[in-house]
Amino acid sequence: MFVRLALLFAWMTSTCLAAGTSMSPAELAALIESHKAPLVLDVRSDEEFAQGHIPGAVLIPHDQLETRIGELGEPREVVVYCRSGRRSGLIQPVLEKNGFKVRQLEGSWQAWQAAKLPEELPEKEPAPEKSPAASSAKP
Template sequence: MKQLVPSELEALIRQGKDLTIIDVRETDEVATGQIPGAVNIPLGLVEFRMHELDKSKEYVMVCRSGGRSSMAANLLESHGYRVINMTGGMNEWEGAIK
């Protein structure tokens, strides 16, 4: 599985890269702030909502510390999706939040 650190993701966002970020934290966690433009799909729902995702796109998975996003990335990757896990999660994110 591909991985990147929060500062690398922030740099890609600043460069205007076309990214789809999926935040797998629970709704109450996301309410404290999330990366602008990220889509919230809690980890427990990823399996049931993966049909909404496009296999031709690459997705960046985000959570609080990198553990749940890694699990989501593994699940999606096993079904043929292209994913990148953001290690360190929102705990290490220093970029903008909404």
């Protein structure tokens, strides 16, 4: 019961923080497709990002944002997301304090996946190729 209340509170907090400053996954996908997307900021962990993310998203984990905010460049519009909205809601004041116009992705990553919108995976290192000489060498 306590866990459910905590989750409800986290969801309500992130929803209240994002009130009036959100963007739907479909709207963001259309902007990405038209090459008119704002900066898309993923504030999840490196591991979560590696499992899939919004195409073109920039990763700065929420607990590193204050020290790495300079990596975002000049203040501009930014759409921020995490897994469920809690972490992105927590960092919104940091972004706004630094001049960014923040919009929360409605439903965050979970809504993006539920809508079956495109996901990007980091490129994997290619496996080293075996040379013909090495494969034909006999022990």
